[in-house]
Amino acid sequence: MTQPPESRPGRTIRSVEIAFSIIDALERRDGAGVTELADRLDHSKSTIHSHLRTLEELEYVVRKGDEYRLSLQILGMAEHVRDQVGNYDVIEEEVDALADETGEIAQFGIEEHGQVTYLHKASGEQAVETASSVGAQQPIYATALGKTILTFLPPERIDEIVSATEFVAHTSHTITSPEKLYDEIETIAERGYGIDDEENIAGLRCVAAPVKSESEILGAVSISGPKSRFTDDRIHDELPEFVTRAANVIELNTKFS
Amino acid sequence: MTQPPESRPGRTIRSVEIAFSIIDALERRDGAGVTELADRLDHSKSTIHSHLRTLEELEYVVRKGDEYRLSLQILGMAEHVRDQVGNYDVIEEEVDALADETGEIAQFGIEEHGQVTYLHKASGEQAVETASSVGAQQPIYATALGKTILTFLPPERIDEIVSATEFVAHTSHTITSPEKLYDEIETIAERGYGIDDEENIAGLRCVAAPVKSESEILGAVSISGPKSRFTDDRIHDELPEFVTRAANVIELNTKFS
């Protein structure tokens, strides 16, 4: 209707995109009104209005006076989504234990859309807080989790992901070329665990181990901490042991779904 | 296109409804293929296909081989949604404490779309498991939480909700008429807490107390347990004290957002 210049990467439905852009806007600001959304998303008020009405009807959105916000129904969806992943309970348990033992941040993540998505996160005693949290996404090439998962993906999927990735440097250590990434993958494949040495956040190091089931990679576990505690020795000795042990436990207890 | 018989309760967007029916289907079954969805939802494969493609593009859905399933991005949304509610942390803390003290199930719920939606749930030691969980919805007239929240809503909203409700009897104790419900509301208003005496699930009793902020009702806290432990005395003495105390703490620590 408005976008003839856009064309043929397979059909995509405009109204649905609008609907989700509304949801997205409602999510990032905590609720909003019709006019505000109309301005922000550059659509007529009537358009926004009928979308909001639809979403309200579907109970994904609630109206409180003149403000619309997302409904708690999302929480229910999240529960389901979590349950459909391998054995979430085991993952939660082991990640928590790992954070506890080490005192650092422990996380579990999987690959989606060529990025890492965190499924669970636990903070130990001395954990430095990072921005990332459950459901958040991070670049696959700049995280121990991502690179580790990548390594154990089927080769064609690796290529697919890598070729679709734009490398942006988060720190001076960030991997910024496919070649280096492929090298890194090889290294990880050999030694069995992945390392992020301040590649995503300055001062932060991470170690990650893969979780596999039937030769298929499910995700990876990691611990993250400040360079000061993640010394050169620990990072190649003690810490890999921790994460691989956790990964193994998860593997064993995960009845592949 | 297919539904001329349907008409004018305000405009509602068909494509969006389809998109969400797909999401819903993906949620309840853990992923599905195009054909399966097409049959189930009674749409052509091509329709489903372009919707799935759109959702995939938007990263709400991931394709794994020939199966589509919801992405973990939902988890991120859920986090946001939770945070936008009053002070979730306090609620969590108090509900957990309540479950701990009493050994039973403690819950916090709010009203949405004329129903109760659970925001948090904690199980104590001896807790009997109920089906309900976070994000789930229950009828407002058949739960202690619901009736309690209802009581403190503005009168016009009460009428609105009540007149829109269909009463279905879950047990022989279920309130099934607006009149009785209004009576119950009055009772709750007087004594300050609500009771569900096997009105939703046989054998299960609940006690709930309102959480208000600036005279506006935010939600309610409840504990649920078997009739055997929730005796006639306790249910009007000890248990109300527990829940009102928890409710008060939440009230005090909730900086209204």
Place this chain on the structure above:
DNA sequence: CCCGCTGGTTCCCCACGCGGGAACAGGTTT
């Protein structure tokens, strides 16, 4: 008190996007 402003809601029209059917492409089974 009224008038201008805010915001949400409704109405209607028109073009174009979307849903559907059918044809296509791959893979697996018989």
Place this chain on the structure above:
DNA sequence: AAACCTGTTCCCGCGTGGGGAACCAGCGGG
């Protein structure tokens, strides 16, 4: 190799969704 599965693509026609403007309701200030 033919019959069947999938998922995917193509194309067409119609009804629907997006936009603009008109319409309200509430608010505040001149």
